[in-house]
Structures are given as C-alpha cells and as structure tokens.
Amino acid sequence: MNAFKPGFFIVVISCLLFTAVQAQTKKPEFNVIAFYTGKNDKAHVSFVHEANKWFSKIAEANKFRYDSTSNWSNLNPVFLSKYQVVLFLDTRPEDPEQRRAFEQYMKNGGAWMGFHFSAFALKDSAYPQNWDWYHNVFLGSGQYGSNTWRPTSAVLKVEDAKHPVTKKLPATFKSSPNEWYRWSNDLRKNPDIKILLAIDSSSFPLGTGPKAYEIWHEGYYPVVWSNTRYRMIYFNMGHNDMDYEHPPHNKELSFSFANETQNQLILNSLLWLGPAKK
Structure with missing residues (x-):
C-alpha cells in the first residue's frame, strides 16, 4: 500500500488555487461604463436598477x-479613456462640457x-431639443x-437579419412591455x-x-437602430410598466430583462460594440 504523501496533495491544491485566481483576475476584453440619473419617472428608475x-x-x-x-x-476625456463602451441608461448629459467630451469620444472611435x-x-420641456x-x-x-400608453408588449420585426446584432434572432419576437416612442424625423430617409x-x-x-392618441393603429416605427458613421446603437426599450393607480403605488408590473430574446439582442449589441471585434 502506497504511503500517504502530503506534499503531492499540497502541490495539486496549489495548482488548482493558482488556476482559480488566474481565472478571476483575467483582464476583461473591454470595459463598459453606464451613466444614469435614476431620479425621475419611477418606470425609468425601475429600469435603471434592473439594468x-x-x-x-x-x-x-x-x-x-x-x-x-x-x-x-x-463624462470627461480622462475618465472616458478607461472605457471602450459608454451606456446612457435613462437620460443624457446637460452640461456643455460633458456634451463636448461625449461627442469627441464618439468621433475618436468610442462606442455607445x-x-x-x-x-x-x-x-x-425639461429636456429641450x-x-x-x-x-x-x-x-x-x-x-x-x-x-403609446400604457406600456405594452409589441411584436418586433428584424429589418436586417445579416447584421451581427440580429444574428440567431427569430424574424419576429414579442418584446417586454414598453412605452414606445414616435420621432419627428423619418429614419428611413437618413442614409447614415x-x-x-x-x-x-x-x-x-x-x-x-x-x-385615443396613445393607441397606435398603423404606421412605421423603428425601435432599434445604428448610425453607420459611429459605433453606436439605440434601443427604444427601457420603460417598465408600473401600477401608479392602486396601493401600494409604484408596484412594478413588468421587467425589461425578463425576456430571453430581447436580452440576447442587447448582449449581441454589446459584444458587437466591444473592441475585440473591431
């Protein structure tokens, strides 16, 4: 019968611990920074916490x-230099210097x-154009x-099935409930x-x-798009349904990240923006 050799087990355990530490300390492929305000509409605050x-x-x-x-x-050049992708979860910068820093970040190849x-x-409004x-x-x-109002699910249609963001997504899928926006500009007329x-x-x-005007019966409404001049993508999703009327008030009735297909779309987008594939 072989004698117990404690030294052998110490070596094995040390190797396992070293491997585990290496895995935990491995440098990420890219860094993401999310900016948010999280103080106004309860539906937006709910989304921020969830995101x-x-x-x-x-x-x-x-x-x-x-x-x-x-x-x-x-939102300044020194801080932004540490990150390859910037997220705006609920609002935009209002300070002119912050706006200039973000514009320069994007023009220099940053992602958003x-x-x-x-x-x-x-x-x-409080957020003027x-x-x-x-x-x-x-x-x-x-x-x-x-x-639209109330926040409701919509069937979303993939408009470009060949884009990296939409890979492996079904041609249509049902979204999480959301308040959907209409815009003043027709994005189909913009070549970028x-x-x-x-x-x-x-x-x-x-x-x-x-x-009545909060219910849409027809029309074309883009909800996810990119500007080909920049590394960016915008999602119209980000407004959870809330019960404002009945106690306890502000109860969450839906969650944006409770949808596997929509989550895959967002993850695809983030990995596409990451520098490893650029």
Missing part, C-alpha cells in the same frame, strides 16, 4: 467589465449604447413626437441610419389608452 443588476451579472461570463455611475461629471429616454428631446449633433446627426431621430428592428404590423392596435 445595473443584469449587466453586472453577465459581465464576467462575457469577458467585459461593467461599471456604473450617476455622476455625470465623470442608449436606451429609451436617453433619446428624448422636446421643445419647452438643444443638442443638434446628438439628436439630429448622431441619433438621427430629432425630437420626440408621441408615445441602419434600422435593425421595427414594430411589426401585427402589434396594432398598440397601447391601451385611455387617451
């Missing part, structure tokens, strides 16, 4: 690092992913036009814009009201 949890959860398995901040003063309200702009480059050139959408997903006509009527 931060979801991106943090999937980061290590997909070889990226995820950080988030509500300090918009971090935006959700829902980050594209909102409306004259004489006073940033022409961002809304008309970068996003291409112009001002907010109108929205690549529309990736739009609302399928089978979704109509879309919305439940109570106001």
Whole structure:
C-alpha cells in the first residue's frame, strides 16, 4: 500500500488555487461604463436598477467589465479613456462640457449604447431639443413626437437579419412591455441610419389608452437602430410598466430583462460594440 504523501496533495491544491485566481483576475476584453440619473419617472428608475443588476451579472461570463455611475461629471476625456463602451441608461448629459467630451469620444472611435429616454428631446420641456449633433446627426431621430400608453408588449420585426446584432434572432419576437416612442424625423430617409428592428404590423392596435392618441393603429416605427458613421446603437426599450393607480403605488408590473430574446439582442449589441471585434 502506497504511503500517504502530503506534499503531492499540497502541490495539486496549489495548482488548482493558482488556476482559480488566474481565472478571476483575467483582464476583461473591454470595459463598459453606464451613466444614469435614476431620479425621475419611477418606470425609468425601475429600469435603471434592473439594468445595473443584469449587466453586472453577465459581465464576467462575457469577458467585459461593467461599471456604473450617476455622476455625470465623470463624462470627461480622462475618465472616458478607461472605457471602450459608454451606456446612457435613462437620460443624457446637460452640461456643455460633458456634451463636448461625449461627442469627441464618439468621433475618436468610442462606442455607445442608449436606451429609451436617453433619446428624448422636446421643445419647452425639461429636456429641450438643444443638442443638434446628438439628436439630429448622431441619433438621427430629432425630437420626440408621441408615445403609446400604457406600456405594452409589441411584436418586433428584424429589418436586417445579416447584421451581427440580429444574428440567431427569430424574424419576429414579442418584446417586454414598453412605452414606445414616435420621432419627428423619418429614419428611413437618413442614409447614415441602419434600422435593425421595427414594430411589426401585427402589434396594432398598440397601447391601451385611455387617451385615443396613445393607441397606435398603423404606421412605421423603428425601435432599434445604428448610425453607420459611429459605433453606436439605440434601443427604444427601457420603460417598465408600473401600477401608479392602486396601493401600494409604484408596484412594478413588468421587467425589461425578463425576456430571453430581447436580452440576447442587447448582449449581441454589446459584444458587437466591444473592441475585440473591431
């Protein structure tokens, strides 16, 4: 019978621990920073909390690092130099210096992913259309036009099945509930814009009201698109359904990241924006 050799087991355990440490300390392929405000509409706040949890959860398995901040003063060249992808989860920068820093970051090859309200702009509102480059050139959408209400699911149609973002997605799929936006500009007329997903006509009527104009019965509505002049993608999704009317008020009725197909679309987009494939 072989004698017990403790030295052998010490070596084996040391090797296993070293391998585990290596796996945990392996440098990510790219770094992501998400900016958010998270103070206004409860539906947007709900989405922000949900997004931060979801991106943090999937980061290590997909070889990226995820950080988030509500300090918009971090939107400066020194801070941004640490990150390859920037996310706007709910709003946009308002300070002129922050806006210039973001525009320069994008023109220098940075990447961006935006959700829902980050594209909102409306004259004489708290978020006026006073940033022409961002809304008309970068996003291409112009001002907010109108929205559906209540937040409801829609059948989304893939408009470009060959794009890396839409790979392995079905031709149509049902989204998580959302408040859908209409824009002042027709994105189909902009040669720089690549529309990736739009609302399928089978979704109509879309919305439940109570106001008649909050229910859409026809029309063409892009919901995910990219600007081919930049490394960017915008998602109109990002507004959870909330129970504002009944106690306990502000109860969450839906979650944006409770949809596997939609999640795959977002993950595909983030990995496409990551520098490893550029």
